[in-house]
Amino acid sequence: GTVSRLQSVDLSAYILQSGKFPAGQAELSEDRLAQIAFPGARKVATPAAAAASAGVTLSPPEGNLAQLMRAIAFPNANIIFNVQVKDPNVPTKREVGPNFDYIAWGAGVYTGWLPIEQAAIAIIETSPLFLTPGRSCQNGLPVPVDRPDWKKYTTELMEIGRVAKEAAIAKKLDAFEEISEKLSDACQNCHRVYRRDAPGAMRCQ
Template sequence: MARLIRLNRPGFRSARGAVFCGHAFLGTLLLTGQTPPVRSITEGVYSVGQAARGQQLYKAQCSACHGNALEGASGPPLVGDSFLSNWSARSLENLNDKIQKTMPFNLPGSLSRSQSLDLAAYVLQAGKFPAGQAELSDAALAQIVFPMARTSAAGAPEGNLAELMRAIAFPNSNIIFNVQLKDPGAQTKKPPASAPFDYVEWGSTIYPGWLAIDQAAVAIAETAPLLLTPGRRCQNGRPVPVDRADWKQYVKELVEVGRLARRASQARNFDAFVDISEKLNDACANCHKIYRDKGGTEGSGATRCQPLEVK
């Protein structure tokens, strides 16, 4: 019999959840007519030679934390969907300030302006934005912007990762874990419970027995891809590492267990749920082991959502 796992932890709310909105910024620049025309980073705004200088600096001073391919290590990725959504519609001046004033993280303020420009050029090249003839210059920075990031139809994510976990993964996986204790087929239809806000009590009179398990399985399978939505943050402010291959694999495994649970639930196969609970627990725990638990509990974990041990 598999362990009954309840991932219950006391709540902790962080003020972080902020997703900036770049629409207004871009709009103002376009409308005033007084500033030079806004260009996009897609329009060849740096030169190949400049990016090559930036690459040398990057290797020496940045790759240890941001990875050889800028994919992120103890520091966040500097390419890919989560990076682009952080910088959506912001200017290269913002990026350059971020680099020059706050990086390297352990030695801020040590880069010259021209060095940080070279680094910004390299970040663009690594992100597959084309080079042009002219070098990126300090004077042009404010008028060059990142493209507006793609967001889902619903706009930017509403919750941070921990909130999403508590809202969907936690209740629905516990409904499935409960099958280890009680055969849903044996549930008798009860009259409505006296405590109407207890969802489990009351809800189980509306969708009794196996229906609740069908639904929980659909919820897990269909919502696991929300763990890949770019622009979502973890409680500690780090971007959810949506571009990492191992993260994508953990999400895929969760989708697969959700589907398996749905098949078994629709077949009303009570016995299958010992194995399914085990698999579901593994799908949650394999990812938590790497991305959550090493970073400490409840948002206080500064290293949560980063894959590698910081040395």
């Protein structure tokens, strides 16, 4: 529900009085009052909104949605899924082949739980890029960044990323069966609506 301005003032006064908060040294101005908000549900800050608040001009997206998914979401989700079949607590011995391979070498630099934590951070940090204005789907249609369900799917992906990050930091192996299931659901919830098994021209509608 919502409350009126007068009710908000009364509620704030009651909280300050009952909590025995000391009085401020200066009167609360109208401009300052407008900047105060009570903590609520976490919202997704779109790249455009974040850039506007920081006074930064964003360049147009370089990749379409499919390219962004394949570059970031897909490989990092698979790192999280892989915890079910490969225990990060077990050291992995990598064989060095006769020819140097940068990918194989890089995969052995960060081991144990660190790659899982990093994968979760990648998902958390880059999910808001799905809301970047001006990005197109693979078929050329605009990404539906303003639709409530699209924003909801983006938020769900970020939230399960946060759960995976905390579990990786705590090295909770048993938690990743449920995390993987929820991550899969978060992906499929969006794919079911916007990707489907339909031809490419029908996607993102």
